[in-house]
Amino acid sequence: MDKKELTSREKRRRRRIRSQIAAYLTLVIAVGALTTGAVIGIKALIQHMNQYNDKVAEALQEAETNVEHETAVIESSTAEDVTQEAEPEDNPLDELVDALLQDMTLEEKVAGMFMVTPESITGVGKAVQAGEGTKNALTENPVGGLLYSSANYQSDNQFLEMMTNTRSYSKYPLFLAVRAECGDSIGFGIESTAKASELTDTDSVREAYGAIATKLAAFGINMDLAPVADIVSEQGNSSLQGRTFGSDGATAAPLVNAAVQSLQEREVSAVLLTFPGEGAVTDGKVSKSLEEMKNSDFLTFQSAIQNGADCIMVSNVSAPEITGDDTPCSLSGTMITDVLRGTLGYNGIVMTDMLGDSAITARYSDGDAAVAAIVAGADILLCPADFSKAYQGVLDAVSAGTITEERIQESLYRIYRVKYKNTLNNVQ
Template sequence: MTKKHLKKRGNSIGRKLLPIILLATIVISLFIIFKPNDDITIKKENKEKPTQEEIQEMKIAEEIKMLIESMTIEEKVAQLFIITPDVLTNGVEETVAGIGTQEALIKYPVGGLIYFTKNLIAPEQTKTMINNTKEFNSQSNQIPLFFSVDEEGGVVSRIANNNNFEVTKFKNLNQFETIQEAYMLGDTIGAYLKDLGFNLNYAPVADVYTNSANKVVKERAFSSDPMLVADMVVEEMRGFKEHNIILSLKHFPGHGNTTHDTHFGFAMTKKTLAELEESELIPFKKGIDAGAGMVMMAHISVPNIIGDNTPASLSFFMINEVLRNQQGFKGVVITDSLSMGAISQNFSSDKAAILAIQGGADILLMPKDFHTAYIGILNAVTNGEISETRIDESITRILYLKKTSLQW
């Protein structure tokens, strides 16, 4: 074969192979460019894989969902209340927990109990009463109780101000000067509350003392400086957390600017929301960010915010828009005692309870007439005034707090 023929044949083969070579080059290039990067893939898989914390949260959510589905409406409504042991037993038992408590908890599986000085005779009596109540509750109810008390330190201390209890007595909060003192307050009170059997304390006081005519929180508020109050609140919370005590910041949106006492009747602040944000709301926000599980609503009126004299504890705007949406609170909202004058002088027990739940509260603390309030909520659900879905929202928050805080 001549060189000429070989050259022609070579050119022919080259032309035929060229497309194949080009295609192979493109495929190889694409493979190199788009080849899965093992590191990226692993990171992506790790990112998409739930963390142990997320898995635990999903487990808790599912357990709560299943429990709520198994509850009767009567059980759900009872869970919304915290009352005194004497109210639970119709006055039969206020310093002991016996057959009266056992039978009452079967009929009314309430969310919790609150104890006052008259209920607390001595350390051993208190421990026995709480332990017996806990045992009776576990026999008929799978949901644990809140065992609560007002132990702020200083003037409002149901235990420390009782001479039968040898615990540290603190000066009034307005005499505290350093955050170290605030931490010691929480740590000390938390230790003896846990020892006695309590798991919920209505503290810290997050009020800012901004009105010299105010007598309600004068001795109970840390300061007139909102930033100092905020720092004190956070440190006090840190002390309590050493002992796994659930806390309730109070009294939202701040009782420090009022001149009257909601224990005895109407009280209000003339401040606007913008003014509250510059002062009274600062400690609450800091406390919420620090992990407060509960916030107590005050019965004060805020007409320059909502346009009427509806107490904040019954106000949908104050609870849902201000506390939940603006302050970012996802936990349990509890009313201040519904037997206080600001409520009981203006609303029947059933009406106050209904308005509080409609407003967004989760727990109804001490209605003046528990049985009337309980039946009132049941009837409101039956007639559609309150949806069962709304009740379930509160029960979900209550059960979540109990699941994550009470080793249940």
């Protein structure tokens, strides 16, 4: 087979898988319109979503079959020709995200980088249901994720209905997130477990976080801001006492990995807290050097990165011995791009710490903080004090050329690869 024929087959194969992905996205939009435009009960909606998931699986499986068929035809040529013309296989996940981003407006892309509380976009004091207010809020503000607290939970049925309705109101897939660490005050109807500091082997960690993840997944929660990957001594950060897996990075690393795996095996993305490590913070600062951190606090993060952690939260503390100034780590390009992505080799989602915290609001406007986080390399902007101002600040920065649309898309690639991976894994 000559070069022209092989190239033409490859092009046809790529066009076909793109068509299959486009068909999938059309289905997503259609389902969204159906569920948004009608008031339906929980049982009916769950049945509808099950049918939808079957169709998703069929579309993705057909795309995979087409890839295998075209590959088999190519391989029927001579070994020498195939070797000369071989190209890396397309990743169906990349094709899926490509097609999605092509249909998104700039405003939708920017909103997709934010994770906020339901109260911040609906204006209610405490969200305990999802109805027209939530529907209108998500239409106007198509954020990428919502963070719920135990105050939003009243009963299993109530919380399930709220999550189910919320998903149906969003044009694009959401991260529905909570903070649910092991311990005696987890919330969300989850039975108490031992504290992290009391868990000394991977089996006990797996059991504790397996129970948490099973409950969360039943609600439709797909992200947990846990586990705590910090290490802390008895004289360390008092707010972390009982929440960490010990004071030694090498000993804590396999326990952190066990927690991450237990969550992600049940399709709940883990968010490691809190890089670069808050175990020895004094007056909002980490005083260790980069080399000291590499040999202690970084060990848990490095191990979890190697084992596929979906997301890492970067702290609002400063680390002047590493960054050279007192910029919060969550807004520092040195910490996020140079150290976390460069030195540690992390390619997953980077989430800021709460941008509404006083460590940020005392020094930055909502818009400036959001822009600084993106420029530094963050992907998810967590809970600014005023979402509207932060969102508009990013749009203004794109208009001014401070941030490019391509930079926004880099983050959305990382975000949507995680959002879609479980669907794709289920049909491979």
